[in-house]
Amino acid sequence: MQLLEYAIRGVPTGCVFALLAVGLVLTYKTSGVFNLAFAGQAYVSAIVYYELRKELEWPLVAAGVVSILIVAPLIGLLLERVLFRYLRSAGSMAKLVTSLGLLIAIPEIAKLVFGSETRKNPPPLWWVRRTDEWLWPEGATFVLDAGQIATMASTLIVVVGLVVLFRFTNLGLRMRAVVESPRLAELSGVDSERVSMAAWMLSSVLAGLAGVLVAPLFASLNPFDLFTLLVAALAATVFGGLTSIPLTFLGGILLGVLQAVLAGTLPTDSVLTNGLRPSLPFVVLFLLLLFRPGLRSTRELADPLATVDAPPPPPVVRARPPWVATGARAFGTVAALIAFLVSWFVLDQYWLGLAISGLILSVTMMSLIVVVGMGGMLSLCQAALAAIGAFALAQVVQATGVPVVVGLVAGVLIAAAVGALLAVPVVRLDGVYLALATLAFALMFQSIFVPLSWVSGGAVPISVPRPVVGPLDLSDDRYFLVFVIVCATATALVVIRLREGTTGRFLQALQTSDVAAASIGINGPRARVVAFTIAAGIAGFGGGLTAIDLGQASYEASFPYLIGLVWVALLVSAGARSIQAAVMSGLFFFLFPALLDKLFALPGNWVESNPDAPSWVASIANAVQPTWAQSVAFILFGIGAITYAKHPEGSIEAQTTASINALVRRVEARNGDREQAPVGAGVGPGAGGSTP
Amino acid sequence: MSDALLSASGVTKRYAGIVALQAVSLEVRAGEFAAVIGPNGAGKSTLFDCLTGVQRPDRGQVVFDGRPVDSLKPAARARAGMARTFQRIELFGGMTVLDHLLVADRARTRRGGLLADVLTGSHPSPEELARCAAVLELLGLEQWADRPAESLTLGKGRLVELARALMCEPKLLFLDEPSSGLDRHETDEMGNALQRVQHERGIAVLLIEHDVPLVERLAERISVLDYGELIASGPTEEVLSDQKVRIAYLGATT
Ligand SMILES: Nc1ncnc2c1ncn2[C@@H]1O[C@H](COP(=O)(O)OP(=O)(O)O)[C@@H](O)[C@H]1O
Numbered sequence: 001m002q003l004l005e006y007a008i009r010g011v012p013t014g015c016v017f018a019l020l021a022v023g024l025v026l027t028y029k030t031s032g033v034f035n036l037a038f039a040g041q042a043y044v045s046a047i048v049y050y051e052l053r054k055e056l057e058w059p060l061v062a063a064g065v066v067s068i069l070i071v072a073p074l075i076g077l078l079l080e081r082v083l084f085r086y087l088r089s090a091g092s093m094a095k096l097v098t099s100l101g102l103l104i105a106i107p108e109i110a111k112l113v114f115g116s117e118t119r120k121n122p123p124p125l126w127w128v129r130r131t132d133e134w135l136w137p138e139g140a141t142f143v144l145d146a147g148q149i150a151t152m153a154s155t156l157i158v159v160v161g162l163v164v165l166f167r168f169t170n171l172g173l174r175m176r177a178v179v180e181s182p183r184l185a186e187l188s189g190v191d192s193e194r195v196s197m198a199a200w201m202l203s204s205v206l207a208g209l210a211g212v213l214v215a216p217l218f219a220s221l222n223p224f225d226l227f228t229l230l231v232a233a234l235a236a237t238v239f240g241g242l243t244s245i246p247l248t249f250l251g252g253i254l255l256g257v258l259q260a261v262l263a264g265t266l267p268t269d270s271v272l273t274n275g276l277r278p279s280l281p282f283v284v285l286f287l288l289l290l291f292r293p294g295l296r297s298t299r300e301l302a303d304p305l306a307t308v309d310a311p312p313p314p315p316v317v318r319a320r321p322p323w324v325a326t327g328a329r330a331f332g333t334v335a336a337l338i339a340f341l342v343s344w345f346v347l348d349q350y351w352l353g354l355a356i357s358g359l360i361l362s363v364t365m366m367s368l369i370v371v372v373g374m375g376g377m378l379s380l381c382q383a384a385l386a387a388i389g390a391f392a393l394a395q396v397v398q399a400t401g402v403p404v405v406v407g408l409v410a411g412v413l414i415a416a417a418v419g420a421l422l423a424v425p426v427v428r429l430d431g432v433y434l435a436l437a438t439l440a441f442a443l444m445f446q447s448i449f450v451p452l453s454w455v456s457g458g459a460v461p462i463s464v465p466r467p468v469v470g471p472l473d474l475s476d477d478r479y480f481l482v483f484v485i486v487c488a489t490a491t492a493l494v495v496i497r498l499r500e501g502t503t504g505r506f507l508q509a510l511q512t513s514d515v516a517a518a519s520i521g522i523n524g525p526r527a528r529v530v531a532f533t534i535a536a537g538i539a540g541f542g543g544g545l546t547a548i549d550l551g552q553a554s555y556e557a558s559f560p561y562l563i564g565l566v567w568v569a570l571l572v573s574a575g576a577r578s579i580q581a582a583v584m585s586g587l588f589f590f591l592f593p594a595l596l597d598k599l600f601a602l603p604g605n606w607v608e609s610n611p612d613a614p615s616w617v618a619s620i621a622n623a624v625q626p627t628w629a630q631s632v633a634f635i636l637f638g639i640g641a642i643t644y645a646k647h648p649e650g651s652i653e654a655q656t657t658a659s660i661n662a663l664v665r666r667v668e669a670r671n672g673d674r675e676q677a678p679v680g681a682g683v684g685p686g687a688g689g690s691t692p
Numbered sequence: 693m694s695d696a697l698l699s700a701s702g703v704t705k706r707y708a709g710i711v712a713l714q715a716v717s718l719e720v721r722a723g724e725f726a727a728v729i730g731p732n733g734a735g736k737s738t739l740f741d742c743l744t745g746v747q748r749p750d751r752g753q754v755v756f757d758g759r760p761v762d763s764l765k766p767a768a769r770a771r772a773g774m775a776r777t778f779q780r781i782e783l784f785g786g787m788t789v790l791d792h793l794l795v796a797d798r799a800r801t802r803r804g805g806l807l808a809d810v811l812t813g814s815h816p817s818p819e820e821l822a823r824c825a826a827v828l829e830l831l832g833l834e835q836w837a838d839r840p841a842e843s844l845t846l847g848k849g850r851l852v853e854l855a856r857a858l859m860c861e862p863k864l865l866f867l868d869e870p871s872s873g874l875d876r877h878e879t880d881e882m883g884n885a886l887q888r889v890q891h892e893r894g895i896a897v898l899l900i901e902h903d904v905p906l907v908e909r910l911a912e913r914i915s916v917l918d919y920g921e922l923i924a925s926g927p928t929e930e931v932l933s934d935q936k937v938r939i940a941y942l943g944a945t946t
């Protein structure tokens with residue numbers, strides 16, 4: 001009976017999970033997008049509701065209607081019109097990366113619009129406060145608060161409503177038809193444009209509703225908590241196989257109940273309980289992904305009419321003359337040399353520090369090249385693996401007193417070992433499922449392992465001294481820069497060799513045709529495990545360097561899982577296979593916000609030094625908030641990821657290719673004029689075909 | 693039984709509701725050119741998938757080269773000597789024709805690997821290039837070697853698939869409708885290529901084909917599938933003149 005009471009206590013939480021999970025399932029069912037940005041959309045509605053209720057003191061109904069029924073669907077409509085309508089036939093990976101970009105950008109846009117101050121005690125979407133003041137005034141043993149009642153009621157209404165929509169109405173049927181095959185649906189007279197808009201508006205309303213309802217669970221409103229809660233709810237989504245709304249609902253309730261029962265029955269204060277309680281949803285998510293039957297046979301939604309389209313025109317491939325490669329190498333060397341000289345002689349401590357951090361991040365980014373770019377696996381746990389490298393380095397050095405450089409190697413090995421253990425079950429999953437499993441791992445690591453003192457050293461991060469390597473004392477940042485350059489170059493060489501060698505060719509084959517790769521005898525799982533392991537080792541290397549850089553191995557400062565998501569968005573949008581993209585995005589991540597910061601500080605500085613500056617400058621200076629730089633930078637990072645669908649090879653890669661091609665064309669044109677070379681000389685049949 | 697290179701017995705495969713294959717038994721002898729024909733949806737591709745391990749049959753055994761391969765994954769069966777092409781062409785993205793052959797050769801010889809990649813860069817050796825050149829020449833693909841495979845016509849693409857399969861030095865080659873989507877000229881070219889392969893390499897071939905003249909020209913033996921069942925099997929002329937086959941497959945009425 002005690003157990004039953006615990007179970008009942010879990011139902012309200014279960015409803016929270018269920019509501020978020022059902023919202024995700026709805027989006028997936030009606031748009032084919034596994035929409036991580038759901039949390040961002042929820043956040044916007046929650047902010048609007050907060051501002052209307054608390055700042056403008058609107059009545060509850062009006063605030064609810066505006067935030068959930070007007071603002072939310074407008075956002076959905078906007079996303080559909082400017083973004084997702086163009087992605088309908090894109091792969092699930094492109095859609096996922098796009099939603100990742102939105103997840104990063106939307107909350108920051110909301111902060112720019114509504115201000116980034118802390119919003120304490122989000123108001124509930126209900127009039128009464130607690131059941132004991134309302135229903136059972138005397139001697140209530142089991143008390144629900146307003147938020148819980150509202151959530152339970154809304155969840156029930158939503159679930160019943162959606163089941164009715166999909167079972168019994170025409171619109172529901174048409175929504176599913178449009179996802180399965182927009183063209184087939186249109187042939188049978190469905191206006192897929194309008195149905196798709198309706199679907200996005202509906203799912204956005206659910207996001208808004210969830211955001212407003214869930215917000216009071218937290219002491220203050222912030223997008224990270226919402227997203228973490230969303231990831232917890234993913235367990236229910238996966239329980240429902242990403243498509244079944246009733247099963248998802250059931251999964252959410254079960255998850256809440258399980259959590260409550262464990263919390264009630266496990267001994268309090270044991271390590272197990274403390275670790276398990278917050279991490280249970282992630283553990284469940286991870287296990288479900290690995291073991292839920294039928295999950296892997298749910299194929300990616302593919303348009304059966306896709307092959308009806310004329311095949312895309314064969315890419316015009318120009319044979320690049322050898323001088324291009326030589327030129328590019330010379331250019332790269334000169335640029336790197338100039339950058340180094342500037343860093344050495346010009347940069348002050350602050351900028352030099354940022355450049356070093358950026359270069360170290362590019363090492364971590366190179367691990368993403370191996371796993372995402374070469375392996376085709378969207379790993380969302382590289383930050384956790386980097387943290388493992390850093391912790392291992394710190395622990396080994398502290399425990400044994402070996403030189404830091406030896407600790408660095410140990411960190412790489414341990415991170416690679418953890419990566420290998422994780423990879424064995426995970427590489428069997430495809431696409432979205434692998435991304436979710438690695439995300440679950442990142443959160444398990446954060447909630448179970450990071451608090452343990454044998455992992456992170458406990459509350460106070462373990463400090464890591466800068467080593468002395470040969471004649472160089474690396475506590476001088478300029479010598480440390482040299483050390484980091486050597487490390488980054490070595491990593492880059494290894495990655496390039498792997499990419500161009502047998503490993504890279506096998507992975508390339510697997511990525512573009514799994515069945516064909518198997519048909520020539522390539523062992524796919526093994527190749528993927530190897531790639532994942534190497535990437536984990538490289539991430540551990542980057543993490544170890546980060547610890548040396550900062551002088552400590554700190555999870556909060558360097559490796560929160562959300563930062564890892566930003567890294568993925570950045571690298572993938574710059575070019576997931578390109579070393580150049582890894583270096584640029586690593587530097588960009590640190591230097592760009594700092595530059596913006598300086599830029600935004602200009603008006604203020606100017607006013608300070610010129611007391612009689614015009615008043616409009618002063619008002620600009622007053623308007624600028626210190627968080628703007630970070631917000632603008634993250635918005636741009638997010639928008640970068642959104643362009644991924646258009647340039648899957650990455651913007652930097654696309655830009656480079658375009659400029660090189662233009663250069664080659666120009667040089668060839670000039671040579672042609674001078675030498676009167678015969679048309680098409682030296683070019684394979686068709687290869688020189690004129691480009692429009 | 694003993695001289696069969698491939699012997700499948702009682703292979704049954706169901707997909708939610710429909711029976712794609714019903715207790716199909718089939719043999720291919722070493723060096724033989726055999727064909728499977730049958731109308732669309734008869735289960736021919738499913739049969740290939742079951743034999744090469746892409747699909748797991750619900751019932752039935754497959755013995756290849758003297759040992760049961762039922763528990764082997766497609767990659768392991770490939771290394772045991774099965775190679776195949778696909779009805780819907782499956783080329784690797786971002787690779788030249790030569791890369792396709794090299795990668796298949798590496799998969800077979802298992803040369804290279806992590807350490808070799810990092811230490812030496814694993815550039816193609818002269819022997820590897822020679823093996824690739826031989827296959828390219830056999831199929832008349834030399835001049836396309838450095839072209840990205842995606843940029844080729846369907847006919848050339850199918851030849852690249854064939855070349856890639858040959859690089860595995862298979863004992864048995866499964867070809868799933870190599871002429872589908874090709875015009876008359878390309879079909880002839882494919883037929884010639886297959887004949888050359890058969891003559892010069894002596895590999896056993898199991899061919900799925902719609903084009904009856906092509907089958908008549910190439911195959912020594914034919915098996916006929918209809919609605920998942922094997923309705924006839926035997927020497928080519930015999931089977932093609934069989935009344936049952938003519939009704940099921942060629943649409944003959946009398
Ligand atoms: N993966 C699959 N899932 C469900 N049904 C399938 C699948 N593959 C094939 N089928 C069905 O099995 C039958 C045989 O298909 P197939 O082997 O492709 O025929 P063929 O190659 O002879 O044209 C067809 O009815 C087809 O619809």
Ligand SMILES: [Mg+2]
Nearest residue numbers: 736737738779
């Ligand atoms: Mg077929």
